[in-house]
Amino acid sequence: MVKTMLERRIPDYTLEQPFYNNPELFRIDMEEIFGKEWIFAGMTCELPKKGSFFTLEIGNNPILIVRDNKNEISAFHNVCRHRGSKICLASKGKSPKLVCPYHQWAYDLDGSLVYASDMGDDFDRTQFNLHPVQCKSAGGYIFVCLSDNPPPIQEFLDDLNHYLEPFDMDNTKIAVQSEIIEKANWKLVVENNRECYHCEGSHPELLASLLEWDDNNDPRSTPEFKALVAEKQALWDGIDIPYLFTGTYNNRSRIVRTPLKAGTHSMTLDGQVASKKLLGRVPIPDLGALRILHLPNSWNHGMSDNLIAFQIIPVSPQETRVVTRWLVHKDAVEGVDYDPENLSAVWTATNAQDRSLAENNQRGVNSVAYRPGPYSKTFEFGVINFVNWYCERLKENLG
Incomplete structure (x- = not known):
């Protein structure tokens, strides 16, 4: 059944209903994706x-x-x-x-x-x-x-070391950690993360600092954005902060350093740093955001003062655990250098909003009326990349 659905799927469309709610397909996901x-x-x-x-x-x-x-x-x-x-x-x-x-x-x-x-x-x-x-x-x-024959990952690990060297993540600590259960299939949770088509109508707190795109080749990118990227890249060059993207990792992972909105330094309600003590050897508060994606279960945002690491773990066909960690310098003092509530406010709100979106998505997908629908190639190319990666890996791992 799974191979048949994979063969007949329409490119650039959502998956058939069983991929999002069928217990047998969930078992296969856990064995062939999360198990390999x-x-x-x-x-x-x-x-x-x-x-x-x-x-x-x-x-x-x-x-x-x-x-x-x-x-x-x-x-x-x-x-x-x-x-x-x-x-x-x-x-x-x-x-x-x-x-x-x-x-x-x-x-x-x-x-x-x-x-x-x-x-x-x-x-x-x-x-x-x-x-x-x-x-x-x-x-x-x-x-x-969990596999004895895992897929290659060393190129991505080498790039992680390169990009994260300024942050010295070994010498950080978790200042805040949250855990929520979203009543939605894990793929719907990832799909929601991989696009900002929904952001303007759903995430006012996040959009106070986040730019919806992070690539000059994005068809939505403006001349103002490209000028901001050039300005920040010159700044990063001057303080030896890596930003040039070199790897593709076959859609599985992605690393890119991108500016935040002009005048903002961190993902906080006022856009200012959440921790006075910056990470690692970072000399200035204005590093923008280091965006890190690793499929199937993590996305991340690293700023000058804190890094936010997201982790998903599937629980059942229609339940996903979402764990969020906010990391600061290990010597940062709570109540002096940072306020946990201020540090976590934006993404606490955003996670709640995303949970509502994913759960509503799941309810609709469960309907007898659901049929695969088209993704926007302009706004949802990240979702297309994820679904392509998932289908390719599932097909290969099934043999």
Whole structure:
């Protein structure tokens, strides 16, 4: 059924209804997309010390990400090799050992089994280490892949390191974190993010600082925008801030530095910086925004003073968890350098607005009247790119 729908889909149109609400197709998405692609898991600053860990669930797969005694970040299936219980039950923490709460089997931070009582003299602990998960870090970001044969990602990671070097993301902290459940299929959540066709009628707070486009080749870009880009690029050159886009990553990922609206420095209600202490080696408040996309589950905005990292995790055919992290310099002091409410106000409002849009979209898609409709090639090319990427990866991963 899936292959047939992929073969007959109309280019530049929305997908057929089952892609957005069918339980079997959701299972396939979790196995063939979230089970085989690189997934944004979290930030390196969430693991500040040896023994620090956090957990994540990708479908039915509980994952554990930990900083080990060699100061390296690794990931494991959060499943005890004894009888399969989850080991780390907390969302995050710090521990010298990973101890299963069921029968107290204990694992070192490298995943090796170091203690299992009363298993007999012939028991070989080395055969029961935690199952590893592919894990890579770059630019302060952590990615995991459940497949033993993950797709290439190194070019994107190299560019992440390059673009994010001025921010020194390893030395940031999460100042605010929010989590909401959108009652919509994960693809509808991503589609909504990949266009600003809806922004003027839905996001007044966001448009106080955000320019709807970020590319001189965008057919909507104006002479004023192109002049602003030239002005900011000259400024960035003068302070050694990278901005030249060099990679395409086959529609999966995108990195671009773009100006914010003239006179604004950050995504706040008044457009001014939310944190007085700027990130890393950033010398001025006016860096515009570094936009980072990584499919299937993350988009990001990095300013001089803070970086906002968005993460989606599918929950069910019509539910998606959206996690938003606002990161500031690790030495920024709450109440002195930044106010959490001011820092998060714009995107708290925008997330609520997007949730309403996605949920209304889902309700309409569920109707017997729904049929695939055309995307605007002018305003929704980002959605077209996403849907093309999704269909190509699904077809290839299904074999």
